[in-house]
Amino acid sequence: xxxEQLYSGKAKTIYATDNPDTLIAEFRNSLTAxxxxxxxxxxxxxxxxAQISKKVFEMLGGSGINTHFVSMLSNIEMLVxxxxxxxxxxxxxxxxxxxxxxxxxMKEGTIFKSPVLVFDFKSDDYGDPMLNDDIAxxxxxxxxxxxxxxxxxxxxxNELLVPYLDEKGILxxxxxxxxxxxxxxxxxxxxxSCDTCRFWDKKTGQSMDKDVFRFDKxxxxxxxxxxxxxxxxxxxx
Amino acid sequence: xxxEQLYSGKAKTIYATDNPDTLIAEFRNSLTAxxxxxxxxxxxxxxxxAQISKKVFEMLGGSGINTHFVSMLSNIEMLVxxxxxxxxxxxxxxxxxxxxxxxxxMKEGTIFKSPVLVFDFKSDDYGDPMLNDDIAxxxxxxxxxxxxxxxxxxxxxNELLVPYLDEKGILxxxxxxxxxxxxxxxxxxxxxSCDTCRFWDKKTGQSMDKDVFRFDKxxxxxxxxxxxxxxxxxxxx
Ligand SMILES: Nc1ncnc2c1ncn2[C@@H]1O[C@H](COP(=O)(O)OP(=O)(O)O)[C@@H](O)[C@H]1O
Ligand SMILES: Nc1ncnc2c1ncn2[C@@H]1O[C@H](COP(=O)(O)OP(=O)(O)O)[C@@H](O)[C@H]1O
Ligand SMILES: [Mg+2]
Ligand SMILES: [Mg+2]
Numbered sequence: 001x002x003x004e005q006l007y008s009g010k011a012k013t014i015y016a017t018d019n020p021d022t023l024i025a026e027f028r029n030s031l032t033a034x035x036x037x038x039x040x041x042x043x044x045x046x047x048x049x050a051q052i053s054k055k056v057f058e059m060l061g062g063s064g065i066n067t068h069f070v071s072m073l074s075n076i077e078m079l080v081x082x083x084x085x086x087x088x089x090x091x092x093x094x095x096x097x098x099x100x101x102x103x104x105x106m107k108e109g110t111i112f113k114s115p116v117l118v119f120d121f122k123s124d125d126y127g128d129p130m131l132n133d134d135i136a137x138x139x140x141x142x143x144x145x146x147x148x149x150x151x152x153x154x155x156x157x158n159e160l161l162v163p164y165l166d167e168k169g170i171l172x173x174x175x176x177x178x179x180x181x182x183x184x185x186x187x188x189x190x191x192x193s194c195d196t197c198r199f200w201d202k203k204t205g206q207s208m209d210k211d212v213f214r215f216d217k218x219x220x221x222x223x224x225x226x227x228x229x230x231x232x233x234x235x236x237x
Numbered sequence: 238x239x240x241e242q243l244y245s246g247k248a249k250t251i252y253a254t255d256n257p258d259t260l261i262a263e264f265r266n267s268l269t270a271x272x273x274x275x276x277x278x279x280x281x282x283x284x285x286x287a288q289i290s291k292k293v294f295e296m297l298g299g300s301g302i303n304t305h306f307v308s309m310l311s312n313i314e315m316l317v318x319x320x321x322x323x324x325x326x327x328x329x330x331x332x333x334x335x336x337x338x339x340x341x342x343m344k345e346g347t348i349f350k351s352p353v354l355v356f357d358f359k360s361d362d363y364g365d366p367m368l369n370d371d372i373a374x375x376x377x378x379x380x381x382x383x384x385x386x387x388x389x390x391x392x393x394x395n396e397l398l399v400p401y402l403d404e405k406g407i408l409x410x411x412x413x414x415x416x417x418x419x420x421x422x423x424x425x426x427x428x429x430s431c432d433t434c435r436f437w438d439k440k441t442g443q444s445m446d447k448d449v450f451r452f453d454k455x456x457x458x459x460x461x462x463x464x465x466x467x468x469x470x471x472x473x474x
Pocket of ligand 4: 248
């Protein structure tokens with residue numbers, strides 16, 4: 001069923017399938033940060049992220065969010081609906097952390113009164129610069145209607161994710177989403193994992209995500225495994 | 238009437254007056270670019286910019302835009318209404334030029350289908366980073382209602398400026414505005430000059446603005462003088 005490799009990104013490899021409407025996303029163990037400047041590798045990273053993503057996509061799908069997830073073909077291979085990716089990284093921020101606290105006078109840990117949405121232009125060549133609606137439209141990356149739809153979807157996904165994770169003792173300071181076009185609809189694509197979310201332990205405030213790798217905060221394997229244990233306990237049985 | 242100096246910025250010095258509702262903005266000859274990294278001086282720069290600003294404020298005021306301009310106290314001293322400056326640089330772009338063509342895949346000279354507005358956080362310490370509405374509100378620099386008002390005012394000012402300058406053989410690729418709060422209203426403040434606008438000669442496309450200084454494009458005095466000759470011919474009589 002798996003056919004030729006279409007694209008090898010920073011964390012996943014994408015393959016064609018016999019069906020032109022689907023793709024296979026293979027979650028790899030490679031880690032990158034700072035637009036590819038820092039590189040690493042972690043055993044089972046692909047496995048944990050694939051399993052976490054699957055579980056989260058299923059939860060969101062069950063709550064009416066249209067996602068690209070179809071099924072798992074193996075521990076690390078996800079069959080997904082093929083979409084035309086919208087070249088925007090949709091970032092939702094609930095608590096100030098990371099880059100935003102460097103770019104603006106905002107203190108790490110500040111809880112935003114309402115979620116702060118940021119749209120970055122998904123472009124490794126340009127270093128993912130921030131967009132506003134006028135620029136996004138001028139660049140042709142999305143229409144105004146699509147931008148409004150992305151905003152609404154991102155906020156809805158946030159509303160679903162925050163309590164879902166809270167129950168598991170995880171705070172969600174921020175996360176990044178990618179969406180794609182398919183049959184005139186916008187659907188949630190890519191992944192939702194320790195690579196694309198900030199997860200903080202609710203009790204200790206400790207990072208359980210890619211920040212452990214970015215800023216050498218400790219044992220990355222332990223961090224990712226702990227998130228997997230809380231979100232997909234069944235894989236440890 | 239002039240009292241103590243309140244603030245000396247990169248291009249103007251602000252003085253208090255006997256009236257707590259007004260200030261004096263003195264236009265200096267100093268030139269800076271790239272957030273103060275490049276410095277220079279040009280004879281008569283303050284004079285030309287003050288006279289151009291005055292004339293443009295008068296034109297805008299005559300068309301219903303509320304501006305801070307009161308009167309000229311000398312060639313380079315403008316009496317203005319004191320406002321609480323909103324810490325946003327409101328940038329209006331009609332043609333792609335300068336920083337936007339470096340930050341995104343946009344070719345210099347591309348005419349935008351509709352004006353592209355950009356709000357930058359006015360902060361020398363943070364290097365004027367770009368904002369979006371959510372970030373501006375989270376930072377407390379403006380309310381959503383104010384942001385909407387700024388957008389409307391900036392577009393209206395652009396609609397007035399473009400034909401006004403076109404008549405004088407000047408293209409307006411982009412410009413920067415500052416606004417302030419006063420008695421519950423938002424009024425246009427600061428300056429509109431060769432320092433804050435890109436002015437291109439309509440026939441030759443040549444820069445007649447601070448880009449001549451920024452990128453050593455030729456004789457800056459000649460460029461500013463030429464704009465003054467077209468906008469305020471009366472001062473050369
Ligand atoms: N359903 C999908 N259809 C098509 N492309 C997708 C889909 N889901 C994700 N992608 C794209 O596949 C690539 C995933 O690989 P990744 O390693 O994350 O790449 P990147 O280095 O671009 O972040 C990304 O470019 C992503 O936008
Ligand atoms: N009407 C006004 N009331 C109060 N402040 C003003 C008014 N108009 C302009 N200003 C402020 O005065 C300063 C003008 O000086 P300038 O040399 O341009 O400073 P800067 O280096 O901050 O750009 C700016 O900080 C500007 O925001
Ligand atoms: Mg990716
Ligand atoms: Mg200034």
